[in-house]
Amino acid sequence: MQKIRYAVVGAGWISQEAFMPAVPQTDNSQMTAIITGNEEAAAKLSNFYDIPHRFTYDRYDEALQSGLFDAVYIALPNHLHADYTIRALKRGIHALVEKPLASSIAECEAMIAAADESGARLMTAYRLHCEPGTVEAIRLVSSGAIGEPRFFHGIFCDQMGSANHRLKAGAWGGPLPDMGVYCVNAARHLFGTEPVEAVAMGSRGDDPRFREIKEIDSAILRFPGGGLASFTASFNGAAVDTYRIVGTEGDLEMRPGLRFETPTRMTLRRGKEVTETEFADIDHFGAQTAYFSDCILQGKASESDGAEGLADMYALLAIEEAARTGRAQTITSPPRPHHPHAGMVRMVDRTERRLLL
Structure with missing residues (x-):
């Protein structure tokens, strides 16, 4: 080949x-x-x-x-x-x-x-667009498995080493662009549309790692039809990666749902019916x-493609400005013609063979 x-x-x-x-x-x-x-x-x-x-x-x-x-x-x-x-x-x-x-x-x-x-x-x-759990979550929500999706919440956090360039403001570091982007992207595709407004807040304690950037970023995005997506990303928390979307007839939770080291796991609830699925442990x-x-x-x-990356940028920059000014920010992003689907998934085996220097 x-x-x-x-x-x-x-x-x-x-x-x-x-x-x-x-x-x-x-x-x-x-x-x-x-x-x-x-x-x-x-x-x-x-x-x-x-x-x-x-x-x-x-x-x-x-x-x-x-x-x-x-x-x-x-x-x-x-x-x-x-x-x-x-x-x-x-x-x-x-x-x-x-x-x-x-x-x-x-x-x-x-x-x-x-x-x-x-x-x-x-x-x-x-x-994650090439990973089976993420693609299945998007398919289920879009097919009406939880009714009309109404709100989403994500948490993505971990500890960041003090020498990492992600702690530098000049490199556009911080938890929002590094980890928050995953929550933004998941919410966009689960709602199947682009956000129209953002409110946000960031904070830091007295940890010297966070002299240049925020320690914690939290935001709420409003979607057409009134759906809301909230998330928190942090460089100073225990390792957590999860999101949950709640609809009028059920909810879907991914835990874990965002990192690359572990297989994704889904809980789908609809009334008294609860379905647990652990997806294949592939190399993302x-x-x-x-x-x-x-x-x-x-x-x-x-x-x-590049336009997909641009779509997240509209939201990320609006969130950043909302946190800076304390005022809600309008987001104007053209609709995406497609969303991640099963044709993008590739079942590639993991390996333990690596060299870390």
């Missing part, structure tokens, strides 16, 4: 923990280059995964012209996503970009335009990579 060749751009924790172990688990993708500022780490990782080529960031344009890879996986701090993605797309190199897609509406639009102009594919790395990063490679090989756009 033909394989799409990837360059890993940013060989930090998420690449080492999740993306790089996953790629060899697919049958249509391989890594042929690493682009990072840590040459020692690049040497060790390339040896471990048998990746033949290494480049430093100052040689990125040289790498893009080398013909050594077909696509890039962008796992850089948020404020660098747009620059590195646009440079790749303009060279006809496809781009799989971590969430959030960028740090402004203008950057997202520029990334989408670069993909449209070059014909290269752009996908926002929504791994392998699934999204296999799906994106299939899109490239088949010459079709990813359904988690």
Whole structure:
């Protein structure tokens, strides 16, 4: 089978923990280059995964012209996503970009335009769109399994190490773009429409980790028809990842529902009937990579495209502004033509083979 060749751009924790172990688990993708500022780490990782080529960031344009890879996986701090993605797309190199897609509406639009102009594919790395539990939750709600959905609540939190770039305001760090984006994305697809208003509040205690960013972000989104979605994201809480959507005739809960390390579990309640489902323990990063490679090989756009990343950006920035000003913010986002579906799911096995430096 033909394989799409990837360059890993940013060989930090998420690449080492999740993306790089996953790629060899697919049958249509391989890594042929690493682009990072840590040459020692690049040497060790390339040896471990048998990746033949290494480049430093100052040689990125040289790498893009080398013909050594077909696509890039962008796992850089948020404020660098747009620059590195646009440079790749303009060279006809496809781009799989971590969430959030960028740090402004203008950057997202520029990334989408670069993909449209070059014909290269752009996908926002929504791994859960290729995971069976998430897709089944969306299908059930849209099919009326809980009646009309009325409100959603999500919690996503964990502890963040003091040296992590996600604690830097200049990198658009903080729990909202890093963890809150998952709740926003889940709510949008479960309601099947785009939010129209946001209210929000953030807070911090006296922990020195949070000098530049909020410790906790909480928000409420209003959807057409009066549905409400609330969530809390934190960098200073026990590891919790769950959401629940309540409808007029039942409710659906995912616990866990957002992390990549564990299989998703669903509880569907409708009157006295309760159904528990644990979904297949697949590799989320392998699934999204296999799906994106299939899109490239088949010459079709990813359904988690740049516009999908832009849709979340409208909500995230409105939430940020609502928290800053203390005033409700209107959200104007065009409707999405589709939602995650079973055709996007890829059953890729997990592996314990990884190198963490």
